[in-house]
Amino acid sequence: MYNPADTSGNFVAANKALAKREHQLSVLFDTIADVTFVLNVEGEGRYRFVFANKAFEKTTGLPVEQVVGRYVEDIIPEPSLSLVLTKYREAISSMERVIWQETTDYPTGQVTGEVSVTPVPDEHGRCCQLVGVVHDLTKEKQVEKALRISNERLAYALKATTDAIYDWTISDDSLYWGEGFEDLFGYQLAQNPTPFSEWADYVHPDDSPRVVAGLRHAAFETTNLFWQEEYRFRRANGTWAEVFDRGYLLRDAVGRAVRMMGAMQDITSRKQAERQRQQLTEKLISQNADLYQFAYIVSHNLRAPLANALGFSDLLTRVDKESVVFGASLQKLQTSLRLFDEVLTDVNEILLVRDEQAGYRPEPVPLAAVCQQALQGLHEALQAAGGQLHIMIPADLRVAGSRAYFHSIFHNLISNAIKYRAESRPLRINIVSTTAAAQGLAITVRDNGSGFDRERAGDNVFQLYRRFHVGQSGRGIGLYLVRAHVEAMGGQVTVASRPNEGTEFTLYFRPYADENLPH
Incomplete structure (x- = not known):
């Protein structure tokens, strides 16, 4: 017999489950560092939060409670x-995402942000x-x-000649240093002038052929009056300063260099700032791409199972709970909620990775040891x-980075090769x-597996929810x-692959990344 009370109870339970999921979604959004908001599009071009x-x-x-519900x-x-x-x-007109920058005065002060709205x-x-x-x-x-x-x-400091000023007397190959040399690089000169060879010994070995030999070439084999170079110069404490060195050659009547x-200008801070700015630009570009994918997840991956769950929960209120339709609908509701939960889990993992990156501090990582540790967790699967697997990484190779990141990288690439x-x-x-x-x-991870069509995959290889092998499970x-x-x-990471030949991932890291790490 049909029992309205039972149907009502199921409806209430479904609503509670849905409310719980909506609360979880709200909590998830509240963990995002970027400003996120939703506007209802109403008549006459009005928009309500x-x-x-x-x-x-x-x-x-x-306050959020003073914003929601207002135009x-x-x-x-x-x-x-x-x-x-x-x-x-x-x-609204293009039905495409629009991005711009704006500066607005709020109670917290002037805020500059990159804004995107997705219809x-x-x-x-x-x-x-x-x-x-809003980022x-x-x-x-x-x-x-x-x-x-x-x-x-x-620039003003240069005009005030506060850099390491020197005078190279070419006849006796000696350098007389101004006071800036000791201040900039921490050396206490036992004698002044010093031999030219002493300066040459402080130039980084990888830069020496270009700098030291280049200076002598300019002095003795050309008629140039000006010389300049950027290079690394060892400080008294063993770290490396990045310097910009420029000089003026005095020549005699026949063109021989005499002085x-x-x-020498220490440009370490400026170079670091330039690298930070470049990294910031690259990070912003990457974050913009991530935000686009995140918007896709919210509008599509979450929307589809949620819409299905709503449809089945509504159907359950209108059919006999003893019927075949009721049982099938309940099973499909559970499937939709499980898919919804899986997407939330993926999003949470992605957000955790971004949070970890915000507090990232490099350390010298022993790559071979970390690769072996990653393999241990996959040893049984590899044997089965x-x-x-052959690891051809020197045992003493250490790279500035995160041990946890490298472990995750090796684990994912090895497990993909097995799968x-x-x-x-x-x-x-x-x-x-x-x-x-x-x-x-460069670190290369190469396998002879099933591979995939790299050209067909295009730029989507590293995007979320992109899979290229039919019949294999994966997130x-x-x-x-x-x-x-x-x-x-x-x-940076690149990938090359061909169907039925295998796949090769190459990880590139810039030179000298670990020079100033503590040893």
């Missing part, structure tokens, strides 16, 4: 308001909501301003597959490292994590 995460309140100083014109002041309204209309269509294809993400660039802009000011001060007056092996031949995996002064370090985030870890350590 229906969601804002905690980062919204932290960044703007506006954008009540929250965003001019002149930013006119700009955002224009961008909202552009997103969400209803069942008729019309935009019903806008999902917005706060305020600190980065302040760093850029500070760097500009620092460069200006450096050179010059100045009848495979062999996607070719059934027609025994699996072989080779992990090889090569080093060169100019190119830095599609392993290679995303590999790229994230490599780039967090300042490296």
Whole structure:
């Protein structure tokens, strides 16, 4: 007999489960460092806030409860308001994500951010909501301003000749140093002048052929009056300074070099700032791509199982619980909720990786040992597959990075090779490292597995939820994590693959990355 009370109870339980999931999603968004908000698109070009995460309140100083339910014109002041309204209309018209930068005054002060809005269509294809993400660039802009000011001060300092001034007397091959040499590099000169060879000994061995030999070539084999180079110079404490050295050659009546007056400028801080700025730019580009993928996950991967769950929960309220339809619908509801949970788990793992990268500090990592540790966890799977793995990395090779990141990289690449092996031949995996002064370090992970069509895959290899092997289970985030870890350590990763031949991943890390690490 049909029992309305039972149906009502199931409906309430389903609603509670749905409410719990919505709460979990809200908590998830509140862990995101970037400002995230959702706007309802209403008539006459008006937009009402229906969601804002905690980062919204932290960044703007506006309490979330005072924002949700209000229109954008009540929250965003001019002149930013006119700009955002224009961008909202552009997103709705094109039904594509729109990105821009804006600076707005809030209770917390002036905030500069990169804003993106993504239109969400209803069942008729019309935009019903806008999902917005704001990445706060305020600190980065302040760093850029500070760097500009620092460069200006450096120019004035050069005019004041506070660098290491020297006078090279070519006839007796000696260098007389001004006071700046001791101040910049920490040496206490026992005698002054010093032999030219003493300066040459402090030049980094990899730079010496270019710098020392280049200077002598300019002095003795050309008629040049000016010489300049950038190179690494050893300080008294054993670390390396990056210097810009320029000099003026005095020549006699027949063109022979007799003296050179010059100045060594310590540009270590400037070079580090330039590298940080480059890394920041690359990070922002990467984060923008990640945000695009994250918006895709929210609008598609989460939306589909959630919509299915809602449909089946509604159906369950209208059919007899003893019927075949009820049982099948309940099973499909459970499947939808499980898929929903899996996507949430993936997103949580991705967010954890990004949080870890924010606090990343490099350490000297013994690559061969870490690779062996990663293999231990996969040894049984490798044996079961009848495979062999050869690690050709010097035992004493240490690289500036994160031990946990390298462990994750090796684990993912080895497990992928095992999973996607070719059934027609025994699996072989080779992990090889090569080093060169100019190119830095390259780590190659090569297998003879089933491979895939690299050209067809295009730029999607390392994106979320991209899989290239039919009939194999997988979550599609392993290679995303590999790229994230490599780039967090300042490296790059490439892949080459051909169907039924195998796959080769190459990890590149810049030269001299570990020079100033503690030993």
